[in-house]
Amino acid sequence: PQQAAPTTQRPDEIPWSRELCNSVRLIGTVGTDIELRQLPSGASVARGRIAVWKSATETTWVTLAFWDDLAVMASEHVKQGDRIFVSGRLVSDTVEEGPEKRQVYYKVVVQQFNFIESFQPVRLYSESSQDGWKAWRLCW
Template sequence: MALVRTLALSPATNLFFSISKPPLTNTKTPALSLNPLSSSSKRFHFQRSLKCCADFRDNQYSQAVTHAKPAEIQWNKELCNSVHLIGIVGAPVEIKHLPSGKVVAWTRLAVKKSANDTSWVNLTFWDDLAQVSSQHVEKGHQIYVSGRLITDSVENDEGKLQTYYKVVVQQLNFIERSSSRGLHDSDFNSTAAGKSHLLRSKILNVNLWCGW
């Protein structure tokens, strides 16, 4: 009893030591201890995210290497600007002898993608090829040409520059008449024949209507 009174009368002991009060606890600690699975679930989610990202990168890499890389070739000046065309000559070849002694010839080439889709390309021949083309190439011939694509700028009547593309031919060959061209021509002829038949049918219907 005397000991209790001594402790009670001592102000220093009351400030720093109390037997009756329970020890202070950290309020944050029970919150963590109440849900022991929260931290582990976060770690699991983080590990699962890392695994998903790794799997995605692995799949993307495996898809990227399924196609072989194109082979490398040596640099070639002739390949920097190279054009290859097969088409039908659409105009007679014109030739001109220049004062410098050079010879130039030109014509137009119709490149058909289908019976209703045709692209026109201007062709230019120089020197020996100009002579060859003027002597052997005629309108309606099917030829193969390879060369360089260049541009010409011409001023129109309004004073504006218009750009035209043409091919300076470096190689010229004739195409053999094959079954493929025969089929292409037959498709073209059948399409034209169908349009002509449709036109005749319309005219016949008009005549019959006028007769009535």
């Protein structure tokens, strides 16, 4: 069978980049203070979680891992309630939770973080296509 002609323009191509193969950038609110640990190898690792809002009612919690100097910096400066920008890469851990049962957990290994300046949320007015409802939503 013949495919119908596209109704939209094809997105532009970008050059291949190793940095883009696995890159994540998020802004969120820190859910707990960052916990720092020293491994037997001498490496420092810190963990925390941020809440990333899609809307006023939808939140995704993302686990963060910081390593070495960045781990120490995060543990000293990042506190619960801070709004931060993180960039890094997505990794997974598989945990055996019983016979023939595995659970996969995802986290972002942070390569850079910054604090977000204070701001007032912006109210956006939009008309929903579903049922003609008009609604306000907050843009964080």
